[in-house]
Amino acid sequence: MTTQIVAKTDKYIPCKLHYKKACISADLPALSELFTGRKLPSILGGNTAKAEADGFSYWAAEPKGIFEFYAGQKDLFGKLQKAIVKYKLAEEFEDDLPKGIFRGGWIGYFSYDLGRYIEPTAFGGQATMADDLKMPLIRLCFYDRLIAYDHIEGTFWLIALRLPNDTEKPEGKLAALESALCGLAKSRKVRVSLPRLQRADIDNVDFSQISANMDKNYYLKAVKKIKRYIYDGDVYQINFSQRFECDFITRPIDLFHWQNRHNPSGYAAYIDGRNFHIVSASPEMFITIQDGIIKTKPIKGTRPHLNETGHPQAKQVNTKNFSDLLFSEKEQAELNMIIDLERNDVAKICEPGTRKVIQSRTIETYPTVFHAVATVGGQLREDATFCDILAAMFPGGSITGAPKIRAMEIINQTEPTARGVYTGSIGFIGIDGSVCLNIAIRTVIITAQKAFVQTGGGIVADSDPESEWEETLTKARALLAGINSVQQR
Secondary structure (H helix, E strand, C coil), rough: CCCCCCCCCCEEEEEEEEEEEEEECCHHHHHHHHHHCCCCEECCCCCCCHHHHCCEEECCCCCCEEECCCCCCCCHHHHHHHCCCEECCCCCCCCCCCCCCCCCHHHHHCCHHHHHHHHHHHHHHCCCCCCCCHHHHHHHHEECCCEECCCCCCCCEEEEECCCCCCCCCCHHHHHHHHHHHHHHCCCCCCHHHHHHHCHHHHHHHHHHHHCCHHHHHHHHHHHHHHHHHCCCCCCCCEEEEEEEEEEECCHHHHHHHHHHHHCCCCCEEEECCCCEEEEECCCCEEEEEEEEEEEEEEEEEEEEEEEEECCCCCCCHHHHHHHHHHHHHHHHHHHHHHHHHHHHEEEEEECCCCCEEEEEEEEEEEEEEEEEEEEEEEECCCHHHHHHHHHHCCCHHCCCCCCCHHHHHHHCCCCCCCCCCCCCEEEEEECCCCCCCCCCEEEECCEEHHHHEECCCCCCCCCCCHHHHHHHEEEECCCCCCHHHHHH
């Protein structure tokens, strides 16, 4: 049975759901390539890591509507809620689509700096963060048709919505989607030359050619200042980050292809915003909502998964890194702090007594890394709107620190530029009330032939400033090397 996001208005546009299973074999990178030739495409996933995440990839284009909200505008929650509930399924009905699949609706992002509207005290006083990219704080596109791929079953689903006064029948929408898939299966006109997408030369990234929003001296002083806040009892942890900038003169989709081949991630995304592009290789889920159950899955702790053995074709699982992450007292403490934070956030919008730690700290294995994760969730209150959920949960605690509001205050005072999409969320809000949003880490913003990469880490009482500095460079190096790789083709 489908569920609806509760609306505070009775005005909505009724839609009818139509769908078709397509047992067609088609190349996923080629499908992504095909959709980039269409108007304002959005792609979620498109790689093998999806099977271990929410299980589905999506391709959509030619939106029927766009919602944008910029810094300085007012009535965030009123405007957002009105947009989210503008479209609604005409009736509740049983369908045989796979559980958890996106049935059409909104795809887009929420900027970290949206926190200014959610927790205004955290951004109070004189803000030091310069909003130099000036992207929308929220950008969502409403898609009435899409292609979904079930990574578990290995099958495609074609999904279309019938809107009132729609000149195009849903059967025609489904036929066009099927034709595109069949064309890929039969033709070699759309192909991605993946073998030419070189592996990144991570060790030879030249940071002298990379601009940053702070120098090393600024960073080290900031970490020492943050540690003083911790010693004084203001906070337990702060997620502090820096931003890097480099030239980008190739197609954004090339970087997406590279990420999906060499760094496949469970919550990858490609967003075409016309004047900017977002390429995300995020491994972290912010929230999912399905059948009234909300879950959040913070990550605190990462180690490389594979070791080179010396043979060019051979790799082996890095058991030392697995053990190191499993028994790290520092990383255990960090995740436990975030679990407590998320339990408090979830409790704000869940039925009393339903909030719980669904999965305590565990180590999960991904194609390239190990992650220490936990899952917290509960049964949503029946009157909880999407805006209620956003206000309670956003931004994710794993990328702010604890306590959240004080951590955000310190981030605002310490980081020189607005984070933008980085550590915000990317994903979908379904017309049936389902939601799947990531934490936008390992995410590249591309605009005006520049690429922006931001990386950070959790600062705690015993953090070594030099080591934290090196960690941000290590994380950035992987993304910057990928950018270099696709531009050297």
